[in-house]
Amino acid sequence: MERKFVLHFPPTLIDKPIISELVRKYDLQFNILKAYITPEEEGNLVLALKGEEKNLDKAVNELEKIGVKVQFLKAEVKMIEEKCIHCTVCIPLCPTSAIYYEKESLSVKFDPEKCIACGMCIKACPTKAMVLTI
Ligand code: SF4
Ligand code: SF4
Incomplete structure (x- = not known):
């Protein structure tokens, strides 16, 4: 575990x-x-x-x-992909690079393994694509 x-x-x-x-x-x-x-x-x-x-x-x-x-750290953050408009606002705010830009797909991706649930992206996301699950 x-x-x-x-x-x-x-x-x-x-x-x-x-x-x-x-x-x-x-x-x-x-x-x-x-x-x-x-x-x-x-x-x-x-x-x-x-x-x-x-x-x-x-x-x-x-x-x-x-x-x-x-x-x-009990809280978990999830990306609701359908809501993400790939504006990249959250990328520089993420302290662990859990959110990153993937050149191949020209889209913003989320790696939950790296997320420390700091909430920075949640506050900044204009479409509420990043949410707290616990
Ligand atoms: S909650 Fe914090 S660590 Fe997790 S993706 Fe958002 S900004 Fe990055
Ligand atoms: S701020 Fe929200 S909409 Fe913009 S890239 Fe990040 S998750 Fe997607």
């Missing part, structure tokens, strides 16, 4: 190889969707972790134990 999280690392943990160790220990696969540091020097990582459910639970427990704040 796959779960998406936002992880908040305190400044003391920013430079530690926590995720790579966790991935090895619990046989997980990871995909970093976004990484940034706040002005308060808190490290934030939006990532998808894939693996067995019990291993994902153990990994989350371990993160919380060492002081990482774990926020689950």
Whole structure:
């Protein structure tokens, strides 16, 4: 199974190889969707972790134990393709490049695997083609 999280690392943990160790220990696969540091020097990582459910639970427990704040991303965003007019307004707003322009089909595409449900495209879309499903 796959779960998406936002992880908040305190400044003391920013430079530690926590995720790579966790991935090895619990046989997980990871995909970093976004990484940034706040002005308060808190490290934030939006990532998808894939693996067995019990291993994902153990990994989350371990993160919380060492002081990482774990926020689950439950909401999902969907593109209603019939409503999209391919205006491209949403593309530069998407922080993870989940929405992109496909030259071959001359159309705007959506990759739900990369979406972190930030809602930027939903606010900007003139035709309400991007919607929250949960
Ligand atoms: S909600 Fe929209 S803007 Fe935000 S990551 Fe998903 S596709 Fe990109
Ligand atoms: S803003 Fe809406 S209509 Fe325009 S490309 Fe994005 S999803 Fe399609």
